[in-house]
Amino acid sequence: MDSANVRIEVDAELWHFLAPGARGRELSVPADETTTLGHVIESVGVPLPEVGRIEVDGRAVTADERAAPGTLVRVLPVARPQPVPIDPPRFLLDVHLGTLARRLRLVGVDTAYDNDLDDDTLVEIANAERRILLTRDRGLLRRRSLWLGAHVRNANPDDQLDEVLGRFAPPLAPWTRCTACNAPLVAAEKSEVEALLEPGTRRTYDVFARCSSCDRVYWRGAHHRRLQQIVERATRVVGAVGV
Incomplete structure (x- = not known):
């Protein structure tokens, strides 16, 4: 392995973001004294909002630290539930997540959604209203101006709801929000x-x-019966997180 490269180990929970051939093995990325760890990590496909901890030779560091050639970098996922600087957490969803938006509202989670917002506007609203931006677009999460976001990995709305509730464990208040406008x-x-x-x-x-x-x-x-099933499942998911 080239001594001028940075060695990277990505936790299995983050393999979703790697190319299939890069999963489960140590990666080697070119770096010099000007390269940050954040740049190195995103260069292999992992968006920084998905990273909970970065370790260099066993010590915790920030994404702004320089990537010294020859070092071993471990990339770990966010905790479950993920601590966030807003309580309760509130969300803004991109144009691809309309069904998820309605389901989050159904269980009483403050969820902004508009199917006609471009990426720049999404970032502006998320920052101004301190909403966590949920998106299927990895590129959107790489915007340095975005204060906080999360990638929704699943395509099925049932699984998407489980994923978001399991990650953030927001308090639920079913049947209290309009599913059309929040x-x-x-x-x-x-x-x-x-x-x-x-x-x-x-x-x-x-x-x-x-x-x-x-x-x-x-x-x-x-x-109503189908909606009640969604509510009951959501309640179980949040309860299992053990907040």
């Missing part, structure tokens, strides 16, 4: 919303909630 729900008398209901709904249901912002009306309709 605003709080308030109880509504049937007489207050009757004009907005279809005839069959008026005849069948008596308990309603209404969005405090967009006025969307909610009731326990035909899809």
Whole structure:
């Protein structure tokens, strides 16, 4: 191995970000006295927001430290649950995560989402509102201006929800947020919303909630059982984290 290179060991939990041929072995990356460890780590494919600890020859260091040739760098994942500087954690999701956004709102997690935001705007909003940016785009996580983000690895919405809840363990408050716009729900008398209901709904249901912002009306309709299953699964996931 070239003595001018930095040796890197990536924890198995982060192999997802490596090329298949790079998984499970020590990597060698060219470096000089101007190269930071953050640059070295991202050069092999691991976004820095996914890294919880960096060790050089056994000691903890920061990503800004220079990468001395010949040293061994160990790259470790974030803790579960991940400590974050906002309590409770709140999120902003990229354009590819609309279903996940609705499910996070269903279980009461403060979740901003708009399917018409470009990358620059996503970063601006995440920074201004101190929201954790959830994205499937690894390149977006490499933006130095982004205050905090996380990569969503799974493609299936059920698995995505498990992944986010297991990583951040936010407190849940099911049935308290509008799944369309994220605003709080308030109880509504049937007489207050009757004009907005279809005839069959008026005849069948008596308990309603209404969005405090967009006025969307909610009731326990035909899809309630499936939604209840999502809520119960989410509760189990957060409970298993052991916060």
